[in-house]
Amino acid sequence: MPSTAAPAALRTVTRRATRGDAYGYAEVVTFPVVGMVGGGQLARMTHEAGIPLGIRFRLLSGTPQDSAALAVRDVVVGDHNDLATLRDFARGCDVITFDHEHVPTEHLRALEADGIPVRPGPDALVHAQDKGVMRARLDSLGVGCPRHRIVRDPADVAAFAAEVADADGAGADGAAQDAGFPVPVVLKTVRGGYDGKGVWVVRTAAEAAVPFKAGVPVLAEEKVDFARELAACVVRSPHGQAVAYPVVESVQVGGVCDTVIAPAPGLPDDEAVQAQEMALRIAQELGVVGHMAVELFETPDGRVLVNELAMRPHNSGHWTQDGAVTSQFANHLRAVLDLPLGDPRPRARWTVMANVLGGDYPDMYSAYRHCMARDPQLKIHMYGKDVKPGRKVGHVNTYGDDLADVRERAAHAAGYLRGTITE
Amino acid sequence: MPSTAAPAALRTVTRRATRGDAYGYAEVVTFPVVGMVGGGQLARMTHEAGIPLGIRFRLLSGTPQDSAALAVRDVVVGDHNDLATLRDFARGCDVITFDHEHVPTEHLRALEADGIPVRPGPDALVHAQDKGVMRARLDSLGVGCPRHRIVRDPADVAAFAAEVADADGAGADGAAQDAGFPVPVVLKTVRGGYDGKGVWVVRTAAEAAVPFKAGVPVLAEEKVDFARELAACVVRSPHGQAVAYPVVESVQVGGVCDTVIAPAPGLPDDEAVQAQEMALRIAQELGVVGHMAVELFETPDGRVLVNELAMRPHNSGHWTQDGAVTSQFANHLRAVLDLPLGDPRPRARWTVMANVLGGDYPDMYSAYRHCMARDPQLKIHMYGKDVKPGRKVGHVNTYGDDLADVRERAAHAAGYLRGTITE
Numbered sequence: 001m002p003s004t005a006a007p008a009a010l011r012t013v014t015r016r017a018t019r020g021d022a023y024g025y026a027e028v029v030t031f032p033v034v035g036m037v038g039g040g041q042l043a044r045m046t047h048e049a050g051i052p053l054g055i056r057f058r059l060l061s062g063t064p065q066d067s068a069a070l071a072v073r074d075v076v077v078g079d080h081n082d083l084a085t086l087r088d089f090a091r092g093c094d095v096i097t098f099d100h101e102h103v104p105t106e107h108l109r110a111l112e113a114d115g116i117p118v119r120p121g122p123d124a125l126v127h128a129q130d131k132g133v134m135r136a137r138l139d140s141l142g143v144g145c146p147r148h149r150i151v152r153d154p155a156d157v158a159a160f161a162a163e164v165a166d167a168d169g170a171g172a173d174g175a176a177q178d179a180g181f182p183v184p185v186v187l188k189t190v191r192g193g194y195d196g197k198g199v200w201v202v203r204t205a206a207e208a209a210v211p212f213k214a215g216v217p218v219l220a221e222e223k224v225d226f227a228r229e230l231a232a233c234v235v236r237s238p239h240g241q242a243v244a245y246p247v248v249e250s251v252q253v254g255g256v257c258d259t260v261i262a263p264a265p266g267l268p269d270d271e272a273v274q275a276q277e278m279a280l281r282i283a284q285e286l287g288v289v290g291h292m293a294v295e296l297f298e299t300p301d302g303r304v305l306v307n308e309l310a311m312r313p314h315n316s317g318h319w320t321q322d323g324a325v326t327s328q329f330a331n332h333l334r335a336v337l338d339l340p341l342g343d344p345r346p347r348a349r350w351t352v353m354a355n356v357l358g359g360d361y362p363d364m365y366s367a368y369r370h371c372m373a374r375d376p377q378l379k380i381h382m383y384g385k386d387v388k389p390g391r392k393v394g395h396v397n398t399y400g401d402d403l404a405d406v407r408e409r410a411a412h413a414a415g416y417l418r419g420t421i422t423e
Numbered sequence: 424m425p426s427t428a429a430p431a432a433l434r435t436v437t438r439r440a441t442r443g444d445a446y447g448y449a450e451v452v453t454f455p456v457v458g459m460v461g462g463g464q465l466a467r468m469t470h471e472a473g474i475p476l477g478i479r480f481r482l483l484s485g486t487p488q489d490s491a492a493l494a495v496r497d498v499v500v501g502d503h504n505d506l507a508t509l510r511d512f513a514r515g516c517d518v519i520t521f522d523h524e525h526v527p528t529e530h531l532r533a534l535e536a537d538g539i540p541v542r543p544g545p546d547a548l549v550h551a552q553d554k555g556v557m558r559a560r561l562d563s564l565g566v567g568c569p570r571h572r573i574v575r576d577p578a579d580v581a582a583f584a585a586e587v588a589d590a591d592g593a594g595a596d597g598a599a600q601d602a603g604f605p606v607p608v609v610l611k612t613v614r615g616g617y618d619g620k621g622v623w624v625v626r627t628a629a630e631a632a633v634p635f636k637a638g639v640p641v642l643a644e645e646k647v648d649f650a651r652e653l654a655a656c657v658v659r660s661p662h663g664q665a666v667a668y669p670v671v672e673s674v675q676v677g678g679v680c681d682t683v684i685a686p687a688p689g690l691p692d693d694e695a696v697q698a699q700e701m702a703l704r705i706a707q708e709l710g711v712v713g714h715m716a717v718e719l720f721e722t723p724d725g726r727v728l729v730n731e732l733a734m735r736p737h738n739s740g741h742w743t744q745d746g747a748v749t750s751q752f753a754n755h756l757r758a759v760l761d762l763p764l765g766d767p768r769p770r771a772r773w774t775v776m777a778n779v780l781g782g783d784y785p786d787m788y789s790a791y792r793h794c795m796a797r798d799p800q801l802k803i804h805m806y807g808k809d810v811k812p813g814r815k816v817g818h819v820n821t822y823g824d825d826l827a828d829v830r831e832r833a834a835h836a837a838g839y840l841r842g843t844i845t846e
C-alpha cells in the first residue's frame with residue numbers, strides 16, 4: 001500500500017525527477033516508465049524482463065488481445081501509424097522504444113521534437129526500417145554486403161544480374177539458361193518485410209515483375225551462396241557503453257528462423273571477434289541505442305557479409321533468456337534507460353533456441369504437457385497467441401554441454417508442439 | 424490479432440475444455456487461468472514466471488498499487504476476507520492459489536464446494552496458517568520440533584518454562600534468575616504473524632503477558648539454541664509428483680530473512696537428504712500442492728527441528744530465479760496446474776540471495792544504477808514498492824564458484840540499496 005505519510009511526489013514508483021523538499025533532498029530520481037510500441041511477443045518478453053528491474057512498462061498495442069497486451073498492466077490500444085495516438089501514449093512515458101520497425105520515421109521525429117526520448121532514435125532506426133538506406137550506409141562504412149542495387153523494373157534486374165554474373169565469371173553459363181537471368185537475383189521490398197515476406201528469388205524477367213506490384217522501392221541483391229547464416233547481437237546505451245553477445249548460428253527454414261545455436265559451432269575465434277567488432281562499430285556509427293541484431297551470411301571461404309539490421313530484441317537473441325547472464329530483453333531496457341549494461345556472457349557451453357510454429361491443430365496444451373514431462377530442463381516460452389499454421393507462437397530453449405543432445409531436445413520439443421513429431 | 428475465422432471457443436488462449444466441432448476435434452483443452460489471491464511481491468514474481476508458460480494470470484489485490492497489481496493485466500481489487508469478492512474473483516479462474524496465508528479457511532472450503540480447485544487446499548493450508556495445528560500434526564507424524572505447548576496465560580508459560588528447564592537439567596541455574604523463568608520461552612500467536620511480527624522471546628511473567636493481548640491463541644516453544652537456520656523447499660503436484668530443491672541456509676536479522684545461501688555451506692550430504700526427505704514426506708502427508716518451504720533449525724549436534732511451514736513461494740526460494748533450472752515460481756504454477764514439474768537442480772556452484780530492505784532514503788534509483796555498474800552479473804529484483812524503513816522492497820541474487828565473492832557481492836548490493844553501505 002502506498003505510504004500515506006510521504007508526499008505523493010516522493011513515492012518510489014513515480015515518474016520523472018522531482019524535488020523532495022519535505023525530506024531535505026536536493027532531487028529524487030525515481031523509477032521510470034518505458035513505453036513500448038507494438039504488442040507482439042518481443043514486447044511481452046521485454047515486459048517480463050522489466051518486472052525484476054522494477055521499471056513501469058507501458059504498451060501501445062493494436063488490439064487488447066495482442067501477445068504482450070495479455071500480460072501488461074498499462075496498455076493503450078491504438079494505431080502506431082497515427083501521430084495523435086503516439087503523442088497521447090508518449091505523454092505517460094520517460095522513454096519510447098519498439099517491438100517492431102513499423103512506426104513512420106516522421107512520427108518519431110515529431111515525438112523527439114516534443115521532447116520524448118525515442119530509443120533507438122529515428123536516424124538510427126531508419127537503417128532497420130529501410131533496406132535501401134541500410135545498404136547505402138553500410139557501403140559508406142566499408143562493411144561487407146552482398147552486391148546490391150535499387151532497381152526500378154525487370155529490365156534493371158536483368159542488367160543487375162548480368163553484371164553480377166560478369167563479375168563472378170558466370171556469364172557464359174547463365175546465358176544458356178533458357179532466356180532467364182545468368183544468375184538468380186534476390187529482390188526485396190525496402191520497407192515492411194519480415195520473416196521472408198517481402199523477399200523473392202527471381203530467375204526471369206517475368207518473375208522479377210512481381211515485387212514491383214507493391215509500389216514500394218525494390219532492392220536487388222546477388223544471391224549469396226552462403227555456408228550458413230550467423231547473427232552478431234550487441235547492445236548499446238546512449239552514453240556509449242556497449243556489450244556483444246556471442247555470435248550465433250541461425251538456421252532458417254522457408255525464410256523463417258527455425259533454430260539458433262549459441263555460440264555458432266566451429267566458428268573460429270578471430271572470425272567471431274571480427275563479427276562482434278563489426279556489429280559494435282555499426283552500432284556506434286549509426287548511433288544505435290538498445291539491442292541490435294546484425295544478420296550475417298558466412299561465405300564458404302570464411303568471410304561474413306551483412307544481410308540486415310534489426311534494432312530491437314530479435315529472434316536470434318531469444319536464447320539469452322536462459323543461456324546468458326543478462327537477457328537481450330533486460331539489456332535492451334537497461335540501454336534505453338541509459339543504465340549500466342548487464343553481462344552478456346553465456347551461462348552454458350551450448351544453448352539452442354527452436355521456434356514453435358503453429359501447426360494444423362489449434363490447441364497446444366496437451367503437447368506442452370507432454371514436452372514438460374519428457375524434458376524437465378526444457379525452457380518453454382509461449383506467446384499467448386492463437387495458433388495459425390506457420391505462425392510463431394512460442395519458442396523453446398535448451399542448454400548443456402553436449403551439443404547433439406541440446407539440439408535434439410530443442411528440435412523435439414518444437415516439433416512436438418507444432419505437431420510434426422508425434423513420437 | 425485474434426483469428427476472425429476460428430470460433431471463439433477454439434481460440435488457444437481461452438479457459439476450460441471446449442468442444443471444437445467446427446474442426447472435428449473431440450475436445451480442445453486450452454491454456455488455463457490461474458487466480459492468485461494477494462498482490463504482494465510473491466504474486467508479482469509468480470506472474471513473471473507465468474508469462475513464458477503462456478498461462479493467464481488473474482490477481483486479487485488489496486489495492487491497484489500493490490506490488491503485483493503494477494505488473495499484471497487482469498487485476499481484481501478487493502478484500503480476500505470477503506467471500507463474495509473471492510467468489511466473483513474465482514469465477515474467471517481454473518485454479519486458485521495464494522501469495523499469503525490469510526484467506527479464512529472457511530472461505531476456501533466454500534470455494535471448493537463451488538467446484539473451484541483451491542491449491543493448496545484448505546486441509547493442507549491450515550498447517551501454514553495456524554502454528555498450533557502445524558505443531559500438533561508434525562507431532563503426530565513424529566517430525567522433530569522444538570518442545571511446545573498452547574498456553575492460556577503467563578502462569579501457563581511459567582509452568583512450560585519450568586518443564587523445559589527440568590528436561591534440560593537447567594532448573595537450578597534458572598531459578599536464581601531474578602524471579603524470571605528458568606529458561607527463555609518463545610511465544611507466538613498461532614495465526615497472522617510474518618517476518619517475526621507475532622513472535623516474542625520472554626523471560627518473565629510480565630513479558631509473557633504481552634502476546635495474549637491480541638486475543639489470539641498463543642503457542643509457547645522452547646528457545647532452540649540453534650547453530651543456524653536452514654530451509655528445505657519442495658514442490659508437489661496434485662497427482663503426487665514432487666521435487667526437492669537443495670537445502671539452503673537462511674540468515675535472519677531481527678526476525679527478518681537477510682541472506683539465503685544455496686546450498687547450505689558445509690551441510691553433510693546425509694543431513695541434507697534427510698531434510699529433503701522429511702520435507703517431501705510432510706508435503707505428501709499433508710496433501711500439499713504447490714511450493715512448500717520447511718523452515719528448519721539446525722542444532723549444534725547436527726539434528727534438524729522444524730520451525731514452521733509456508734505453502735507458497737517463499738523468501739528462502741528466491742535464489743532459484745537465477746540459481747536453479749526451474750524457479751520456485753514456475754514450479755509453483757506447474758504444480759497448481761498439475762503440469763509436470765521442472766528440474767529443481769542448481770545452475771551454479773553457489774547462489775546467494777540478499778533481501779533489500781527500505782532505508783531512510785525514499786529513492787533507490789541512483790543506488791540501483793550504481794549497483795548495476797559495479798557488478799554487471801548482479802541480478803536485481805525490485806518489487807515496485809514504496810520505500811519504508813525495514814520494508815522488503817526487493818532482493819538481489821548473485822552466483823558463482825567462489826562463495827566468499829558471491830556473498831560479498833550480494834551483501835554489498837543489498838547494503839548499498841538500503842543505504843547502509845556507501846562505499
Ligand SMILES: Nc1ncnc2c1ncn2[C@@H]1O[C@H](COP(=O)(O)OP(=O)(O)O)[C@@H](O)[C@H]1O
Pocket residue numbers: 146186188193194195196197198199221222223224225229252255295307308
Ligand atoms: N542476398 C541474399 N542471398 C541469399 N539469401 C538471402 C539474401 N537475402 C536474403 N536471403 C535469405 O532470405 C532471408 C530473409 O531475408 P531478409 O532480408 O533477412 O528478410 P526479412 O526482413 O524478412 O528477415 C534471409 O535470412 C536469407 O535466408
Ligand SMILES: Nc1ncnc2c1ncn2[C@@H]1O[C@H](COP(=O)(O)OP(=O)(O)O)[C@@H](O)[C@H]1O
Pocket residue numbers: 569609611616617618619620621622644645646647648652675678718730731
Ligand atoms: N523456538 C524457537 N527458538 C529459537 N528461535 C526461534 C524459535 N521460533 C522462532 N524463532 C526465531 O524467530 C524467527 C521467526 O519465527 P517464525 O515462527 O518463523 O515466525 P514468522 O511466521 O514471523 O516467520 C525464526 O526464523 C527464528 O529466527
Ligand SMILES: [Mg+2]
Pocket residue numbers: 195295308
Ligand atoms: Mg532477416
Ligand SMILES: [Mg+2]
Pocket residue numbers: 618718731
Ligand atoms: Mg518464519
